[in-house]
Amino acid sequence: MRPMTEEEWLAFAEHTVPAFAHELVKAGMTPQQARKRADESFAQLMPDGRLTAGQHVFVAEADGQRVGHLWLGERDDGPGGPELWVYDIETDDAFRRRGFGREMMRLAEEHARGLGDTAIALNVFDTNLAARRLYESLGYAVTGRRPGSTHMIKNLT
Numbered sequence: 001m002r003p004m005t006e007e008e009w010l011a012f013a014e015h016t017v018p019a020f021a022h023e024l025v026k027a028g029m030t031p032q033q034a035r036k037r038a039d040e041s042f043a044q045l046m047p048d049g050r051l052t053a054g055q056h057v058f059v060a061e062a063d064g065q066r067v068g069h070l071w072l073g074e075r076d077d078g079p080g081g082p083e084l085w086v087y088d089i090e091t092d093d094a095f096r097r098r099g100f101g102r103e104m105m106r107l108a109e110e111h112a113r114g115l116g117d118t119a120i121a122l123n124v125f126d127t128n129l130a131a132r133r134l135y136e137s138l139g140y141a142v143t144g145r146r147p148g149s150t151h152m153i154k155n156l157t
Helices: 006-026 031-045 100-115 129-137
Strands: 055-062 065-078 081-091 119-125 141-146 149-155
Touching: 006 031, 006 055, 006 065, 006 081, 055 100, 065 100, 081 100, 100 119, 100 129, 119 129, 129 149
Parallel strands: 081 119
Antiparallel strands: 055 065, 065 081, 119 149, 141 149
16 A cells, blocks of 8 residues: 555545445435535545545556545544544456455555554444455454444553
8 A cells, every 4th residue: 555646636536525425315315415414524624635643545566557446534532542544445347356445454454553543443344245344254253233334442551
């Protein structure tokens, strides 16, 4: 993994907000509510774009070819102390089901440890069964539920 360039960041931002809104619609929001929430969430989390303090956006590559992206954010409000939050992880279509998502999560955990975080957490939409299975296989435990999504965490200590 490597940090995104400015050009990659612009493409990421253009893709991520509508993709999040789409998932919110699948979880039960109206398209208008979903887009508003996605826009507001992204603006709140990334006020300074890819250079926002505490936010880390990466491109995952294999053999010099892009295979996906990962967005991590530092949070200090975890129940056990500081934790790294997985805001977005996506393996590009042509590279799915080949272990790249698993490797990106492993690298996210390594990054979290390097920052001194005690846990790594995420929300996964209930419709994303493949992702839920991946997280469970990596040792993530369900710690909460909202309509349409599940909160999961992995203790890194």
